[in-house]
Amino acid sequence: MTIQESKYAIEAHGMSVFYGAFRAVKGVTLGIEKNRITALIGPSGCGKSTVLRSFNRMNDLIAGARTEGEVLYRGQNLYAPDVDAVQVRRNIGMVFQKPNPFPKSIYDNIAYGPRINGWRGSKSELDELVERALRDAALWDEVKDDLKKSGLAISGGQQQRLCIARALAVEPEVILMDEPCSALDPISTLKIEELMFELRQNYTICIVTHNMQQASRASDYTAFFLMDRQDRAGQLIEYGSTDQIFQSPRDNRTEQYISGRFG
Amino acid sequence: MIPSSSTGRLPQGREVNANVARRQRYGKAWEYLLLTSTLLGLVVLVLLIFNIVNDAFGAIATQSSVEVESLTGGRDLEELSQAELIAILEAELRSRVLRNLEREQPLVEREQANLIDLINTEIVKPEIVAIYPLNRFLFERSAIEAQLAAEFPRAELSFKSWLSGNFITNPMSSDPLKAGVRTAILGSLWLLSLTILIAFPLGIGAAIYLEEYKNEKPFDERSSLGKRANALITRAAGLIETNIYNLSGVPSIIYGILGLAIFVRALETITSGSIFGGSDTTANGRTILSAALTMTLLILPVVIISSQEAIRAVPSSLRQASYGLGATKWQTIWNIVLPNAMPGILTGTILAVSRAIGETAPLIVIGASTFIVTDPEGLFSKFTVLPIQIYNWTSRPQEEFRAIAAAAIMVLLTILVTLNATAIILRNYLRSKRVG
Amino acid sequence: MTDQVTVSSATQPRRAISAKIVQLQRRPRIGETIIQVVLFFCGFVSIFTTIGIVYVLFQESLSFFADPEVSLSEFFTKTVWQPQIGEFGILPLVNATLLTSFIAMLVALPLGIGMAIYLSEYASLRLRSTLKPIIELLAGIPTVVYGYFALTFVTPALRDLFGRDTVSIYNNLSAGLVVGILITPMIATLSEDALSAVPSSLRQASFGLGATRWETAIHIVVPAALSGIIAAAIIAMSRAVGETMVVALAAGASPNFTWNPFQPAETMTGHIARISGGDLSYGSIDYRSIFAIGLVLFFVTLILNIASRQIVRRFREVYE
């Protein structure tokens, strides 16, 4: 690789996303730093999910969705014509708002990714991989006795950790999380936050959250989005270290939002 | 809705109670009327089944041209020795008939059972003089017997189940007592399996395309040619969808006409198997293969529509999860979408197939045989199926044929019930196997 | 999984991510492309079917009308269909089809809609779950069985009722009644779908004003579902027009221009079935005539289907 190592895992440059004729997000320029947790915050409908999905081309699955501008990953534009969305998602994984385990056993849920990605190795090696993923997702101790159990037959918080484990099993570099805790109770939420902190050593994480406390306690950087009054397109208002955003926001719209005055 | 009186006020006080009570009574009356119409469906079902059972079982009155007792001096045929049986045959049969029998196999070499058979068919010749449905046999026994005694004094009344082991294993015959549905059952099973084999992959394939690939743009959007090609494909997909809905409403007999013109005639060299070398040349393309292809086209819209519904019911969050892990489209479809949609697909498909197994009209048109005695052997055999036999027998005026038609209906309904039960069991099994 | 694996891999150093070679370039997935093409053609079979039907019907009809014995105008105006003497007027066949379908609708509309209203507005959950399978069972019985029922049960009953001299052995009334029974489940299930799709907030609003169950059903729910019910009726009508086995068995085997339901008269479908059931020689005028009749049948049912679909579409738009 000749491209010099950047400190960002993902960089968006002047990115706009359209749903049909409607521009949902405009002119976003943002870097997601490696081995850090970046939180995207903002009022509902401002395009956080849209931005997140455009980082691993999940928007391709929506008919009529289109992205303009550049999203760089390892120096390559994800939206260059010769880039393959499947390859992208292989490297940039995703965890969704609602836990969505497959209706398979816990084991098969995790083995699914390695299998479809052409896992080469013995059964016991796959077992090891599954265990490692479950341990990394802090779920191992709770499910190790019954890996044959349905992925749907565990609690919501466990399901979400299962989904995280599932994403880890394909060894992505970046993990995108769209409100991963919004369907969970406070204890489960806390567990996932601790988990993210652990994962930070090895992964880059970008998380969308509506929970200000979560953003402030669990992220390193924060990006604040807001919908433009005129054309209703979301835009990036302010980006900085989480401490800076929450303690001395530069934009007064950011301050209003984090202090709960609108949104 | 609330009646207003001429002075323009709502009912007051006592009036309210009366008004409400009256409206409630009115509503109740309608409720019973509606219930009646619903129960009428039940009544029809009961009548239909009663009618069939009543005809498939009953009684026959047989009369022999010669009484067995007069031949044997009061003993049963089974009690007689071989020599005595031969003596009876030699005494009663004309010499020419005897000579023919001897030529086939000398009488002395024949088994006892065979000799008894010969006496029954050649000398005793029992003949049905009257048949009665089950209800008359059970409840009007004495009237029947009186009538018989007057008209056919020598006739014997006995219970008859037209549905019997022999009926199922015998091939077609022009004698209703000997006729069976073996050929038709085999024909139906051949047709059924072949239709499933063709329609299942085709139908699911089309459904997958319409649900998962319709919006895909396979060609490069940047070149104008690719753009045009993509637009064309999108248009085609839309066309396919409306077309399928319209096809599902085309009467089945039209499919028969299509099958006759295309599969039986135009593609005769293929469907008769002559292109592949030797085959049953008398079939002329009126083969199992032609029938299965016609049936495939007939049930395809139903298979596609129900498979589409099943595929659509798979939550998109599962697809997203799979894509998020770097799965390709086909990997997602094969590993996630299809397994989850399969119970629904199977139910819909089996329902469609059970429609095919009861279909008659298109098979009449493409020329299913009404009278064959040889079992179907392969794709290029002539064939008959149960509904065709039922149609054929029902359309004959003799009551015996009506009776075996009823028996054949019972066989057909049994197959249908089995098929549907299989569908339900299979669906439940697949649902339970998919943990969760 | 084994429990022996005790080393926590989470604490082991993972292979450095930056060392991973990342290849994002699209590589050709031949398999995926082939699959997509194959699936597309699976769908395209339906287009071929339609083209086949239209082509075959037109092609053979053209040669039918090209025959000097046949004239297009007489085909649609003459009331005699007797191929032996060269008379090809389709009206008697159309007439019988209309008569049986009309009788069928007379039976099926009140019955089917009555069932639908009862099931969606009155029946308890338990009653509903027993009645619906019965209706579906009725829908699943092969039509040839209904034909048998018509000929061996309904016709004798009618003859006992109205006299053997008035009612012939083959007659349109028996066929029509049984076709009516046959399409009732269709009307019932489709209408029930339409009725159940009416939002329950409408019902609650009506109950809240003191309406009875019946008043709510008839003034609120049925009007709201009316287009769905009409669509169901039209599609059932199309089914009645195209129904073959019942009329082939019970309605009679000779074209007969009559409106008397006690008389035998052959329908379009019945005629096609009878003619092609015999030993047809390809290219004969009889053979071609079934295509001309088929063409008429095809267009009638197609128009009914399109009309029904159009109505359903409108109906959907109202609710979204």
Ligand SMILES: Nc1ncnc2c1ncn2[C@@H]1O[C@H](COP(=O)(O)OP(=O)(O)OP(=O)(O)O)[C@@H](O)[C@H]1O
């Ligand atoms: N599939 C879609 N098709 C069309 N428009 C969409 C689609 N998804 C989102 N939008 C629109 O794009 C805009 C941004 O949506 P997005 O889901 O990104 O918001 P969000 O910030 O994630 O909101 P929330 O916090 O409620 O999840 C909204 O106006 C939404 O209506």
Ligand SMILES: [Mg+2]
């Ligand atoms: Mg969102």
